[in-house]
Amino acid sequence: MQRTLGVIAGDGVGPDVVREGLAVLGDVVGRDDVNIQLAHFDLGGERFLKTGEVLPDSALDDLKKCDAIFLGAVGHPGVAPGILEKGLLLKLRFEFQQYINLRPVRLFSGVETPIKGKGPDDIDMVVVRENNEDLYVGAGGFTRKGTPEEVAIQTSINTRAGVERCLRYAFRLAQERGKARPFRGLSKDEVGKGVRGQVTMVAKTNVLTFAHDLWMRTFNEVAADYPDVKTDYQHVDACCMRMVVSPERFDVIATTNMFGDIITDLGAVLQGGMGLAASGNLNPERNFPSMFEPVHGSAPDIAGQGIANPIAAILSVGMLLDHLGAPKGAEEVRRAVAKVLAAGTHKTPDLGGRSTTAEVGRAVRDALGT
Ligand code: NAD
Numbered sequence: 351m352q353r354t355l356g357v358i359a360g361d362g363v364g365p366d367v368v369r370e371g372l373a374v375l376g377d378v379v380g381r382d383d384v385n386i387q388l389a390h391f392d393l394g395g396e397r398f399l400k401t402g403e404v405l406p407d408s409a410l411d412d413l414k415k416c417d418a419i420f421l422g423a424v425g426h427p428g429v430a431p432g433i434l435e436k437g438l439l440l441k442l443r444f445e446f447q448q449y450i451n452l453r454p455v456r457l458f459s460g461v462e463t464p465i466k467g468k469g470p471d472d473i474d475m476v477v478v479r480e481n482n483e484d485l486y487v488g489a490g491g492f493t494r495k496g497t498p499e500e501v502a503i504q505t506s507i508n509t510r511a512g513v514e515r516c517l518r519y520a521f522r523l524a525q526e527r528g529k530a531r532p533f534r535g536l537s538k539d540e541v542g543k544g545v546r547g548q549v550t551m552v553a554k555t556n557v558l559t560f561a562h563d564l565w566m567r568t569f570n571e572v573a574a575d576y577p578d579v580k581t582d583y584q585h586v587d588a589c590c591m592r593m594v595v596s597p598e599r600f601d602v603i604a605t606t607n608m609f610g611d612i613i614t615d616l617g618a619v620l621q622g623g624m625g626l627a628a629s630g631n632l633n634p635e636r637n638f639p640s641m642f643e644p645v646h647g648s649a650p651d652i653a654g655q656g657i658a659n660p661i662a663a664i665l666s667v668g669m670l671l672d673h674l675g676a677p678k679g680a681e682e683v684r685r686a687v688a689k690v691l692a693a694g695t696h697k698t699p700d701l702g703g704r705s706t707t708a709e710v711g712r713a714v715r716d717a718l719g720t
Pocket residue numbers: 363367422423424425426435439624625643644645646647648649650651652657658659660662698700
């Protein structure tokens with residue numbers, strides 16, 4: 351099987367972690383019947399500063415022809431906030447209808463979580479973040495800008511179809527996760543009745559009484575089609591508190607774009623930090639390429655030092671391989687990462703070690719197939 355992977359290394363630590371991700375990809379790709387050709391795209395802050403271009407139409411067209419995209423990070427200290435984030439990252443998520451942002455939160459053995467008394471058995475959830483609506487649509491504007499009477503409006507857009515497809519994805523994922531073994535937070539009684547997984551919807555129905563009323567009604571309707579999945583609801587503020595106090599109560603979380611952005615940085619911390627959190631922006635229908643990237647950004651505070659943790663990017667490669675129909679390679683990537691983390695001998699400074707990005711990447715590659 352021949353596949354083309356578009357690569358956007360981007361800004362800051364992006365190129366460093368992408369290099370390691372691609373090296374791992376090159377090593378494991380032969381395990382499945384897949385051949386991956388890389389197409390590199392020079393996009394990001396440096397390109398913008400040189401040429402004024404963020405995402406030229408020609409690049410968008412070429413990216414559209416790819417089977418998937420691997421992105422490092424965008425965001426440059428010399429470029430005003432929003433130009434690259436909206437013009438590149440969000441543009442791709444929207445243009446390619448990547449309406450699911452899948453963000454696993456899993457604590458690997460050997461990694462310290464700041465949550466006292468919790469371990470890998472307690473921290474294993476997946477956030478299904480709606481990725482094409484809400485405040486991210488960019489609907490809004492100013493009037494009387496720059497005057498004392500200035501008004502700024504930014505509207506959260508929620509559509510029935512958009513909410514429903516996101517929730518259905520979450521329910522199907524909970525079913526899928528429950529296949530191997532039922533979610534640990536279910537009672538014996540529930541498992542006896544055939545329940546296998548749980549979806550927690552996270553919103554703010556007590557304040558956002560229009561938008562999240564739509565979410566709640568849709569949730570209740572969709573849930574009726576999945577009797578083997580338990581439903582749960584948390585307001586987003588309480589969700590943050592419970593993710594810290596009792597992370598074991600979460601299986602699949604379904605939430606809005608903005609809340610999903612926020613709670614997945616919290617989720618990253620539960621699993622050991624930004625350096626470990628992977629994600630996939632998915633177009634489940636495969637009409638357009640899906641895009642895989644670490645949850646973290648360009649990390650300007652550590653950029654250029656060669657010390658960024660590459661594991662979030664490497665785990666994103668694992669998700670990418672699953673998506674491209676290379677499950678053996680995907681599993682191998684996760685196994686090698688688990689091995690390196692359990693051994694604890696190669697850690698970047700964010701995990702309390704002294705290894706470089708390249709050394710951790712090398713350690714993961716050495717652990718492949720062992
Ligand atoms: P950030 O995720 O870049 O950094 C937050 C903190 O986490 C920093 O202290 C950083 O050093 C640390 N960190 C991040 N990645 C790390 C890694 N791989 N290894 C070790 N430590 C790591 O968030 P920020 O500082 O708020 O944003 C910086 C820039 O990145 C901004 O321009 C922002 O818009 C952009 N951003 C882009 C993406 C993306 O491309 N997907 C995501 C988030 C932020």
